[in-house]
Amino acid sequence: MDPATWIAIASIVTAGLTIAIGSIGPALAEGRAAAQALQAIAQQPDASNTITRTLFVSLAMIESTAIYCFVVAMILIFANPFTGG
Amino acid sequence: MDPATWIAIASIVTAGLTIAIGSIGPALAEGRAAAQALQAIAQQPDASNTITRTLFVSLAMIESTAIYCFVVAMILIFANPFTGG
Amino acid sequence: MDPATWIAIASIVTAGLTIAIGSIGPALAEGRAAAQALQAIAQQPDASNTITRTLFVSLAMIESTAIYCFVVAMILIFANPFTGG
Amino acid sequence: MDPATWIAIASIVTAGLTIAIGSIGPALAEGRAAAQALQAIAQQPDASNTITRTLFVSLAMIESTAIYCFVVAMILIFANPFTGG
Amino acid sequence: MDPATWIAIASIVTAGLTIAIGSIGPALAEGRAAAQALQAIAQQPDASNTITRTLFVSLAMIESTAIYCFVVAMILIFANPFTGG
Amino acid sequence: MDPATWIAIASIVTAGLTIAIGSIGPALAEGRAAAQALQAIAQQPDASNTITRTLFVSLAMIESTAIYCFVVAMILIFANPFTGG
Amino acid sequence: MDPATWIAIASIVTAGLTIAIGSIGPALAEGRAAAQALQAIAQQPDASNTITRTLFVSLAMIESTAIYCFVVAMILIFANPFTGG
Amino acid sequence: MDPATWIAIASIVTAGLTIAIGSIGPALAEGRAAAQALQAIAQQPDASNTITRTLFVSLAMIESTAIYCFVVAMILIFANPFTGG
Amino acid sequence: MDPATWIAIASIVTAGLTIAIGSIGPALAEGRAAAQALQAIAQQPDASNTITRTLFVSLAMIESTAIYCFVVAMILIFANPFTGG
Amino acid sequence: MDPATWIAIASIVTAGLTIAIGSIGPALAEGRAAAQALQAIAQQPDASNTITRTLFVSLAMIESTAIYCFVVAMILIFANPFTGG
Amino acid sequence: MDPATWIAIASIVTAGLTIAIGSIGPALAEGRAAAQALQAIAQQPDASNTITRTLFVSLAMIESTAIYCFVVAMILIFANPFTGG
Amino acid sequence: MDPATWIAIASIVTAGLTIAIGSIGPALAEGRAAAQALQAIAQQPDASNTITRTLFVSLAMIESTAIYCFVVAMILIFANPFTGG
Amino acid sequence: MDPATWIAIASIVTAGLTIAIGSIGPALAEGRAAAQALQAIAQQPDASNTITRTLFVSLAMIESTAIYCFVVAMILIFANPFTGG
Amino acid sequence: MDPATWIAIASIVTAGLTIAIGSIGPALAEGRAAAQALQAIAQQPDASNTITRTLFVSLAMIESTAIYCFVVAMILIFANPFTGG
Structure with missing residues (x-):
């Protein structure tokens, strides 16, 4: 398996978990x-x-921490600086 | 197993867990x-x-964090930018 | 084992866990x-x-987050876009 | 071991855990x-x-989330669309 | 080890855990x-x-969720549709 | 190791954990x-x-859920339908 | 290592954990x-x-659930039906 | 490593954990x-x-559940019926 | 797989988890x-x-701890001093 | 590595954990x-x-459960019946 | 993979987790x-x-413990004394 | 690696964890x-x-349970009866 | 990989976790x-x-326990007596 | 890797975790x-x-349990009796 695939998998899993875990605190x-x-x-x-x-x-103010997570998730999916590595 | 399969599996598992974990906080x-x-x-x-x-x-406002998770899950299933990799 | 089997297993396990975990928060x-x-x-x-x-x-409104999970689980079982991969 | 066996095992384990985990929230x-x-x-x-x-x-209304889990468990045991794969 | 053994083991472990985990919520x-x-x-x-x-x-009504678990456990032990696979 | 041994081990471990975990909820x-x-x-x-x-x-009524667990544990030890497989 | 040893190890570990875990709920x-x-x-x-x-x-009545666990532990140590397998 | 060693290790670890875990509930x-x-x-x-x-x-009455654990631990160390196997 | 890929994967996963875990405390x-x-x-x-x-x-003041996490996550994605290693 | 070493390691680790875990409940x-x-x-x-x-x-009375743990730990270190096996 | 890469990965992961975990306590x-x-x-x-x-x-005073963590994370990323090893 | 090294490692790790875990309960x-x-x-x-x-x-009286842990940790470091094995 | 690298990795990870975990208690x-x-x-x-x-x-007085952790972390990074081993 | 390295790694990790975990209880x-x-x-x-x-x-009195942990950590780093083994 080539490196791009590993990076893609890591990005997918991380993006999902980031927004999933990151939404618990702000929501509560x-x-x-x-x-x-x-x-x-x-x-x-x-x-x-x-x-x-x-x-x-x-x-x-509280929503802002959820938005940090959403931003990181979106960056990992659509603007990942490592996908060209 | 080819890379596309790995990415598919990662996307499926991540999409499910994202919406599952991400619905706990907003619901409560x-x-x-x-x-x-x-x-x-x-x-x-x-x-x-x-x-x-x-x-x-x-x-x-609270529902919005659940919708972030739902959006990420839908992107991973239907509009995954890595599935062409 | 062929890729389709792996995707099927991942879909089954994810669908079950999604609705199982996703029903805790809304129910409570x-x-x-x-x-x-x-x-x-x-x-x-x-x-x-x-x-x-x-x-x-x-x-x-609360039920809606449970329905998100149910929708994702149903998509993974009956309308999985990766099963043709 | 052939693919059908793997899918059967995954279905059995997932069906059981789905209804087991999924009954905690609604019951409480x-x-x-x-x-x-x-x-x-x-x-x-x-x-x-x-x-x-x-x-x-x-x-x-609360029971409905338990029924979602029961439905998914029954589908996985008796009407699993992947068992023919 | 033949497939039937694996399915038997999975059924035994799942049946036990299903009723064990599934009895916590209703009992409480x-x-x-x-x-x-x-x-x-x-x-x-x-x-x-x-x-x-x-x-x-x-x-x-609460007991019904425990009975769902008991039914699934009994199905897995005595009426498992996969044991002929 | 022959299949019967694996099934025996799985039955022993599952029977013990079933009654152990299953007695927490009803007791409390x-x-x-x-x-x-x-x-x-x-x-x-x-x-x-x-x-x-x-x-x-x-x-x-509460004791009944503990008895479900005890029944499953006893079935797994003394009347296990898989031990002949 | 012969099967009897595996079964003995499984019985020892399960018996201990069964009574250990099973005594928490009734005691509390x-x-x-x-x-x-x-x-x-x-x-x-x-x-x-x-x-x-x-x-x-x-x-x-509460002690009865602890006694279920003690009975299962004793059966696994002194009257294990699988040790002859 | 011979089977007696494995059984000895399992007995030591189980005996310690049994009395350690089993003393939490009764003490509290x-x-x-x-x-x-x-x-x-x-x-x-x-x-x-x-x-x-x-x-x-x-x-x-509460102490009795701790004594069950102590008895099982002592049996595993000094009167283990499997050590002759 | 070359070292740059490993570092990329570690950076992606760490960045996501950092902001995800780090947003729970400040949000609450x-x-x-x-x-x-x-x-x-x-x-x-x-x-x-x-x-x-x-x-x-x-x-x-509380937001500052979330910003520490966001800064570290951004550094790991866009200004990682190790990516040239 | 000879069996005596394995038994020594198991005894050391178990003795420490037994008294460590076993002191939480009585102390509280x-x-x-x-x-x-x-x-x-x-x-x-x-x-x-x-x-x-x-x-x-x-x-x-409460201290007695801690003493059970201390006794088992001391037995495992200084009077272990398995060290001659 | 050369040692510098391993140290880089360890530094990245540790720096992220340090500030992430270390921000929970001070924030709360x-x-x-x-x-x-x-x-x-x-x-x-x-x-x-x-x-x-x-x-x-x-x-x-409370913020000082978060700053300890931030200092350690920054040291690990930008002034790591081991990266020359 | 010779047995003495394994026993030394086990003693070090166990001694540290024993006093670390064992100090939580008495302190609280x-x-x-x-x-x-x-x-x-x-x-x-x-x-x-x-x-x-x-x-x-x-x-x-409460301190005594912490002292039990400290004694066991000191025995494991300075008077370990297994280090000559 | 040479021993110095292993010790460096262990020191980095331990230093980070020490101050991260060690700041939770004092901060709260x-x-x-x-x-x-x-x-x-x-x-x-x-x-x-x-x-x-x-x-x-x-x-x-409370800050002193956080300082213990900070001291240990600093010793591990800058004055580690094992790095010459 | 020689034994001294293993012991060094074990000492480093244990020392850090001991003081980290051991500071939670006394601080609270x-x-x-x-x-x-x-x-x-x-x-x-x-x-x-x-x-x-x-x-x-x-x-x-409470600080004394934290000092026990600090003493053990310092012994493991600077006066470890096993490092000559």
Whole structure:
């Protein structure tokens, strides 16, 4: 088997596992933040604007770590600098 | 066994595991957010509109990490750039 | 052993594990959401309509990640694009 | 050993593990939902009709993920499309 | 070693693990439901009829996932369609 | 080594692990149910008859999953249909 | 190495692991039931007779799963039907 | 290496692991029961006789599962029926 | 296979796992901090400015550990000092 | 390598792991019992005699499982019946 | 394959895993400290200066363990004393 | 490689792991007991003498299991009876 | 491959894992201590001097175990006594 | 490869893992004790002298298990009695 095949296999497996493992943490964290936001709205309806805005900024920040993983997975599949090696 | 077979096997196994592992986090997170939303409605029925709207936006955000995994799995099965290697 | 056999074995094992692992998260999440909905009804019987409707929308959303896994498993068994390789 | 034997072994092992692993999540989720329903009845006996109805719909929804696993296991044992390969 | 032996070994090991792993979830779930039912009776003795009836229906539903595993294990030992292969 | 030896080894190991793993879930579940029953009696001594009766029915139901495992282990040791193969 | 040696090794290792793993669940369950019984006595000293009796019946039931494991371990060491094979 | 050596190695390793793993469950369970007993005495000093007696019976019952493991370990080291094989 | 291929494979797999594993901790930590911030706002709306500012500084600090991982992953893919070895 | 060396290696590794693993459970259990005893003294200083006495009896009982492990480790190192085999 | 390649591979894999594993603990710890700080501000707004200052000193101290890992990873990639071996 | 080298390697690895694994349980247990003692002093300062004395006796008892591990590790390094074999 | 290479690889991998694994415990412990200190300040602002001083002494003590790991990692990389072997 | 190299590799890897694993338990335990001490000071500022003194004695005792590990690691690196074998 030629080297390109090995690199292709490694890229495929790594890309899949990267996004799969990398989605666990952000998803759970977003679920926690969202759940707490809902509880906060129920507890203090008057502050729902502040709560919602803080929630969305936080979700974006958390989502960023998932996007790091997605970027790495996409790079490994479509823009892998080693596939020409 | 020729390289294409190895790449096919790696793609099949990776696609399956990606969506399988990648669905655990989002599912649990959505379950948590939904459960908290139901509790919030029971606690503050008057704010059910705000709660429901925030819930759906949050669910969509969480679902996005599952969709990343589904996209990668579909790419590996139907649009794998390495299968021509 | 010919390549088709290897691909068949990989597809069988992956299909089974995909739906098996992929059903853990959604099932637990649905159980949590349903349990909280029942508690919410007991706490606020007057809001049972809103609670039930929100519950069913949430269950459908959570179920979607299980369906992703089921779709991938079915594709691997009955519509595997690699089996002709 | 001929390919058919390998496929048979893979099918047997996968079918067993699929239903075994796949029954953990739904069983725990049903147990949680049922436990909460019983607590809800004890807390609000007057709403027992609504609670029981919501419980059964939820149990059916959760059971569906276990049935996905059972269906895949049965397909692998009795209607395996690869056994003719 | 002939193929029939391999299939026999795979069937034995899989049957045992299927029922062993598959009994963890239902047992824990039934224990949880039963424990909550006992607490519910202690809290609201007047509703013991409704509680007991709901408990038994729930136990039957949870038991069904254990029975799926038992059925698969029995099929693998006594009615294995691959043993003639 | 002849096939019968392999099947014997597989049967021995599987029988032991089946009953060992299979006794964890039921034991913990029975412990939970019994603990809750004792708490319920302390909380509501007047309902001790109903509690005790419900406890024993539940214990029998939970024990059934342990008995499935014990039955499979005994079949594998003393009535193994493959040992003649 | 002759088959009898392999079977002896498998029996020794399995017997040890069976009773070792199989004692975790019952021990923890008995500890939980006993702890709750002690708490129940402290809470309701007048019901100590009913509590003690229910505790001992429950402990016997839980102990039964440990005894299943002990029986299987003893059978594997002293009455192994495969050692003559 | 002769068979007796293999059996000796298997017996040594199994004996050690059996008592090591087998002491985790009973130790934790005894610790839990003892801790609860101490709390119960502090809560209800007048019932200390009943509590102490129930504690010692429970400790003896829990200790029995550790003794099963110790017996099996001793049998494997000093009275192993396979060492003459 | 030449050394450059091995180094490429090691770099691909390591880069993916680094960002995947390295995103779990920061994501969960950010989720926790954000959730607590939302609860704090609901509890003390007047201090929302201080809370939000402290939250963002903390998120930046936590994000830094994720960025360490992202930097290492990018170095391994695009600026690997060993690829010329 | 002669059999005595293999048995020596197995004995060394097993002795170390036995006491290492076997000290986790008793240590945690003693810590729990001691912690609860301290809390009980703080709650009910008048019963400190009964509490201390019950604590020491319990600690001795829990310590016994650690001593089982220590005995087996010492036997394997200094009085191993297999080293003459 | 020459030794330099092996050392390069070991350095790459170790550097990635070091920063990946090493970021989990500090991230979670910082998240916990930050979350508690936010709760403390909400509870005692007057002490927000002391709280914020203590928080930042603590975050710096916790971050130091992540920096140890980052330093080791950087040393392994860019200043590895073994690469000349 | 001669037997003495194998025994030396086994002794080194085992000694390290024994004290490493064996220090987890006692350390956590001492931490728990000490933490509870501090809480008890804060709750009942008048009983600080009894609490401190009971704490030190308990710490010594818990430390004994760590000392067992340290003794075994030292024996394996400096007084290993097998190194002459 | 010469021995120096093997020792270099072992040193690299061990140094990385030592600091990576060794930073988890201290980081979490410091986070816990810092979090509790912040809560303590919020609860008793008058004692902030004593709390802060005790916190810093404790953090230094906890940090010492991380420094042990860092020292060992540095010794393995820069002052390894075996590299001349 | 000569025996001295094998022993060197085993010593390096063991020394690193010993201090790495061995620092988890003491660090967490010290964190717990320190956290509780801070809470105790906040709850009972008048007893801060007794609390601080008891804390430092306890920390020293817990630190001792980490020092055992550090001693063993240092012995393996700098005073290994097997390196002359």
